[in-house]
Amino acid sequence: MEHIVIIGNGISGVTAARHIRKLSDKRISIISAETDFFFSRTALMYVYMGHMKFEHTQPYEDWFWKKNRIELINAYVEDINHQEKTLRIKDGADIRYDRLIIATGSKPNKFGWPGQDLKGVQGLYSKQDLDGVEKYAPNNTICKRAVIVGGGLIGIELAEMLRSRDIPVTFLVRENSFWNGVLPSGESQMINEHILEHHIDLRLATNLTEILPDENGRVKAIKTDKGDVIECEFVGLTAGVAPNIDFLKDSGIEIGRGVKVNRMLETNITDIYAIGDCAEQHEAIGSRRPIEAVWYTGRMMGETVAQTICGNKTEYNPGHWFNSAKFLDVEYQTYGWVFSEKTKKDSEKHFHWRHPKEKICITVAYHSDTNKFLGINTFGIRMRHEIFDRWLTEERNVDYVMEYLKDANFDPEFYAQHETEIVAKFNTEMGTGITPKKKSWKRIFKTA
Amino acid sequence: MKIIKNIGLIIFLMGLTIFAALPVVGTYSLSPKQFEDFVGQKGIKSDLFISDIQENVVGQNFEGMFSFAPKVTHALETANAQHRKNKEYKKIIYTKPHDMAAELGKISGSGFIVEHKGLMWFLTFGLGIIGALMFILPNVVLLGKKGIKNNGIYHENATNRGWIAWMVFIFLVSFYLILYFRSEYAVNWTYLVDPISQSLSGNLAGQWFVYGFMYCVVMVVMAVRMYIKYRHNMYQMVRTTSVLFFQIVFAFLIPEIMVRLQMPYYDFKNAFPLDYDFFFQWNLKSLLNSGGIGLFILVWGIVLTVVIVPVMVYFFGKRWYCSWVCGCGGLAETLGDPYRQHSSKSLFSWKVERWLIHGVLLFALVMTGFTLYGFFAETGTVLGIKVQSIMDTYSFLIGAVFAGVIGTGFYPIFGNRVWCRFGCPLAAYLGFVQRFKSRFRITTNGGQCISCGNCSTYCEQGIDVRAYAQKGENIVRSSCVGCGVCSAVCPRGVLKLENGPEQGRINPTQILLGNDPDLMELVNRK
Numbered sequence: 001m002e003h004i005v006i007i008g009n010g011i012s013g014v015t016a017a018r019h020i021r022k023l024s025d026k027r028i029s030i031i032s033a034e035t036d037f038f039f040s041r042t043a044l045m046y047v048y049m050g051h052m053k054f055e056h057t058q059p060y061e062d063w064f065w066k067k068n069r070i071e072l073i074n075a076y077v078e079d080i081n082h083q084e085k086t087l088r089i090k091d092g093a094d095i096r097y098d099r100l101i102i103a104t105g106s107k108p109n110k111f112g113w114p115g116q117d118l119k120g121v122q123g124l125y126s127k128q129d130l131d132g133v134e135k136y137a138p139n140n141t142i143c144k145r146a147v148i149v150g151g152g153l154i155g156i157e158l159a160e161m162l163r164s165r166d167i168p169v170t171f172l173v174r175e176n177s178f179w180n181g182v183l184p185s186g187e188s189q190m191i192n193e194h195i196l197e198h199h200i201d202l203r204l205a206t207n208l209t210e211i212l213p214d215e216n217g218r219v220k221a222i223k224t225d226k227g228d229v230i231e232c233e234f235v236g237l238t239a240g241v242a243p244n245i246d247f248l249k250d251s252g253i254e255i256g257r258g259v260k261v262n263r264m265l266e267t268n269i270t271d272i273y274a275i276g277d278c279a280e281q282h283e284a285i286g287s288r289r290p291i292e293a294v295w296y297t298g299r300m301m302g303e304t305v306a307q308t309i310c311g312n313k314t315e316y317n318p319g320h321w322f323n324s325a326k327f328l329d330v331e332y333q334t335y336g337w338v339f340s341e342k343t344k345k346d347s348e349k350h351f352h353w354r355h356p357k358e359k360i361c362i363t364v365a366y367h368s369d370t371n372k373f374l375g376i377n378t379f380g381i382r383m384r385h386e387i388f389d390r391w392l393t394e395e396r397n398v399d400y401v402m403e404y405l406k407d408a409n410f411d412p413e414f415y416a417q418h419e420t421e422i423v424a425k426f427n428t429e430m431g432t433g434i435t436p437k438k439k440s441w442k443r444i445f446k447t448a
Numbered sequence: 449m450k451i452i453k454n455i456g457l458i459i460f461l462m463g464l465t466i467f468a469a470l471p472v473v474g475t476y477s478l479s480p481k482q483f484e485d486f487v488g489q490k491g492i493k494s495d496l497f498i499s500d501i502q503e504n505v506v507g508q509n510f511e512g513m514f515s516f517a518p519k520v521t522h523a524l525e526t527a528n529a530q531h532r533k534n535k536e537y538k539k540i541i542y543t544k545p546h547d548m549a550a551e552l553g554k555i556s557g558s559g560f561i562v563e564h565k566g567l568m569w570f571l572t573f574g575l576g577i578i579g580a581l582m583f584i585l586p587n588v589v590l591l592g593k594k595g596i597k598n599n600g601i602y603h604e605n606a607t608n609r610g611w612i613a614w615m616v617f618i619f620l621v622s623f624y625l626i627l628y629f630r631s632e633y634a635v636n637w638t639y640l641v642d643p644i645s646q647s648l649s650g651n652l653a654g655q656w657f658v659y660g661f662m663y664c665v666v667m668v669v670m671a672v673r674m675y676i677k678y679r680h681n682m683y684q685m686v687r688t689t690s691v692l693f694f695q696i697v698f699a700f701l702i703p704e705i706m707v708r709l710q711m712p713y714y715d716f717k718n719a720f721p722l723d724y725d726f727f728f729q730w731n732l733k734s735l736l737n738s739g740g741i742g743l744f745i746l747v748w749g750i751v752l753t754v755v756i757v758p759v760m761v762y763f764f765g766k767r768w769y770c771s772w773v774c775g776c777g778g779l780a781e782t783l784g785d786p787y788r789q790h791s792s793k794s795l796f797s798w799k800v801e802r803w804l805i806h807g808v809l810l811f812a813l814v815m816t817g818f819t820l821y822g823f824f825a826e827t828g829t830v831l832g833i834k835v836q837s838i839m840d841t842y843s844f845l846i847g848a849v850f851a852g853v854i855g856t857g858f859y860p861i862f863g864n865r866v867w868c869r870f871g872c873p874l875a876a877y878l879g880f881v882q883r884f885k886s887r888f889r890i891t892t893n894g895g896q897c898i899s900c901g902n903c904s905t906y907c908e909q910g911i912d913v914r915a916y917a918q919k920g921e922n923i924v925r926s927s928c929v930g931c932g933v934c935s936a937v938c939p940r941g942v943l944k945l946e947n948g949p950e951q952g953r954i955n956p957t958q959i960l961l962g963n964d965p966d967l968m969e970l971v972n973r974k
Contacts, residue, residue, distance in 0.1 A: 043899070043901055047602075049598070049599050049600070050602045050604070051599070051905070051937075052901055056901045056904070056905045059914055061794060299960065300963040303960070314964075316964075317964035318962065319964060320962070322894070324896050324941065326940065333896070333940070382893070383941075386894050389962070413682075413932075414686050
């Protein structure tokens with residue numbers, strides 16, 4: 001029986017394993033040195049915050065793996081020998097594979113800061129990182145202040161975690177507004193305000209220069225490029241992630257920043273595939289980045305590679321871009337492409353609406369010449385994925401989106417609806433006379 | 449603010465301590481005149497019992513119910529035993545020994561508690577309410593900006609099955625045991641609410657009035673907590689207001705006022721088979737003897753179960769009843785909210801759930817069949833089984849032990865919906881309708897789920913919501929009571945409670961939205 005070995009038990013690897021099992025009877029093994037069972041990485045923050053126990057982050061009960069004949073191996077792969085088709089295991093016997101899927105995910109970026117390997121200095125990615133936060137920042141007597149370096153999604157999550165235990169947090173952000181390499185300015189500004197509301201010491205346009213140790217090799221303070229020295233007991237390095245592929249350096253597998261793959265998710269070596277955060281497309285797909293370190297894309301690659309491995313050769317062909325996050329109390333969703341002022345083309349125009357009091361706003365991107373709808377960012381309003389996916393496929397224009405915006409609302413019942421104000425502002429700015437249509441189940445459930 | 453909270457906690461605990469001490473204190477003395485009146489009113493014909501009480505109880509002073517009650521229960525049990533032996537069936541007293549002790553205790557209570565009902569009310573309920581509100585209200589400030597407030601739930605002793613949770617468990621279980629099985633120890637509690645009972649129904653309070661009143665008080669106070677915790681979520685605000693309204697008006701006030709107006713005691717929202725004794729002979733007789741209103745209740749009760757309940761479930765799901773109207777649900781959603789995360793999500797629990805809840809429904813239906821047959825055929829025995837013994841078994845096992853002692857007492861350990869999930873026959877019936885013929889579903893938002901597990905963790909009904917959401921499937925489950933918390937705690941806006949067309953309600957998917965559309969269609973159409 002063909003033996004499929006998957007390195008990494010994150011969402012990509014586990015999705016691949018599940019789908020291979022659905023489609024075939026092959027022998028499947030998943031190797032991980034991180035945890036025995038699959039857990040949701042994005043949920044680690046909730047364990048520290050006391051919303052859940054670690055076991056709650058595990059989407060499948062422990063019997064699931066045996067029942068589905070997916071072997072779980074807790075081991076660390078040191079090397080791949082693709083001629084022999086074996087994996088060298090640290091402190092263990094080699095493992096033979098017939099086909100190999102590399103799904104080793106990411107590791108936090110470290111940019112060579114002095115002191116970046118001190119005790120109490122870490123990223124937030126793995127279960128071990130979670131244990132580290134619990135060890136070095138368990139409460140505000142042991143950790144009187146924490147500094148977070150890097151204004152992205154993980155940074156703000158780490159800030160929220162630490163604040164949940166009343167630990168004072170200083171948040172260093174390289175940009176002059178939070179995440180404004182991705183978010184348009186109105187949204188970025190709103191999140192700046194929201195961060196301050198949560199009593200986080202946000203320092204924009206500030207870089208880390210050095211991390212200072214105490215006599216025990218623990219972090220004592222950090223220095224910024226503004227000359228400030230900030231005493232702290234914990235430093236979170238959250239300036240992005242990079243593929244976790246150091247062990248492949250001399251394996252003969254082609255690597256760039258990640259493991260190079262074609263659209264079939266095949267590497268240069270036959271029978272070796274790479275998926276998820278660690279995979280790097282030779283050519284970026286559409287407006288996507290060559291490396292997509294996102295939960296959803298990892299899952300899609302897992303779904304796709306399973307097809308290929310089970311004889312139905314399939315290209316990785318993601319549909320319309322979507323993503324989501326939560327900034328403290330504000331939920332964020334995006335469908336299609338909305339670029340920030342820094343990265344957008346001149347032809348991409350934005351319509352922005354922000355609630356006068358609440359932390360709610362949306363930005364709609366459209367093409368300046370054709371009025372074609374390009375994408376939407378929503379903060380504090382939930383939107384219906386199916387609807388936007390369909391509108392993007394149908395290449396609707398922005399007027400149409402405004403007219404039928406109520407169909408897309410996904411907020412819980414009894415929530416205040418904002419479409420009327422949104423469309424009113426749109427009409428004023430664009431000189432249109434759109435009346436929003438009442439929500440229609442018929443349209444929502446229309447199959448294309 | 450923290451100081452206010454702590455003072456509130458101390459005041460609350462003072463009130464609770466006094467309340468908890470009441471069952472064992474107090475003075476009881478029964479005068480000859482009181483006993484004579486009592487015998488006359490109850491029509492007691494047992495000379496043995498009368499002489500026993502006159503000899504051992506009347507004219508004496510008893511300190512505490514512990515010394516009073518055994519005399520009464522003993523007198524009753526020996527008298528009845530003797531009468532049975534002598535075949536003097538007319539002399540047998542059918543009041544249960546502990547109820548007799550409670551009734552006699554109620555008239556013989558004397559001393560401070562009885563003479564200062566208002567003050568005692570304040571020292572128990574009053575302090576409890578004030579203390580609890582002082583503990584809860586500062587959260588408006590302390591919880592900070594509005595949003596999900598689950599920080600520390602698994603660090604706190606009280607909400608993570610620590611010793612405080614076990615203390616609450618012991619308190620609740622003891623409270624229900626007294627209520628159902630040792631009502632004489634609730635006598636002192638009844639004095640506290642006598643004035644309120646008299647102003648409503650005109651009668652003195654019994655232990656069930658204490659329970660009803662306390663139920664409302666607890667729900668109001670804990671609803672304040674809900675309002676603060678979920679102030680960002682209009683669904684929770686409206687739903688909490690609804691359960692509160694139905695509890696106070698329909699379950700508490702209207703039945704009491706009906707009694708004052710010489711009508712039968714009836715809770716208009718309590719549908720059969722949750723209201724399992726609706727078709728019991730005594731109830732049918734009482735309704736048929738109550739003229740127009742009795743007939744109306746009889747017709748309403750049947751229409752409620754046969755027409756209103758299923759039709760409403762078709763349009764709105766069983767949530768309209770279970771988390772918007774029902775009293776059990778009301779308590780679960782207010783007092784029980786801090787414990788909702790304890791419901792087990794394992795597949796094993798789901799299997800147990802299906803056997804148990806459908807078993808109880810079957811039991812309730814069979815029992816009702818027996819009682820109805822017995823009623824129309826005017827016989828006490830059906831198929832060689834005494835109808836009374838079936839009813840007694842159900843009342844004891846399901847009505848008291850399951851719904852009360854386990855259903856609420858186990859809140860801090862097994863979560864707040866133990867009864868609703870494993871036992872309630874009405875929930876089982878509504879569940880069938882919800883699963884097979886309803887417009888209600890929890891829609892999963894395309895491919896947006898990140899499998900974090902908040903939804904499953906906080907599902908009080910033990911549904912593994914994530915198992916559906918991460919596959920892009922809508923959640924259509926018979927047990928879902930539509931509390932809306934999964935949707936509230938979802939950090940990515942994936943879940944929405946909706947009533948929509950039946951078509952497409954159940955949507956099995958293999959490949960999630962977001963991946964290549966052609967592939968999706970190919971696989972999903974299979």
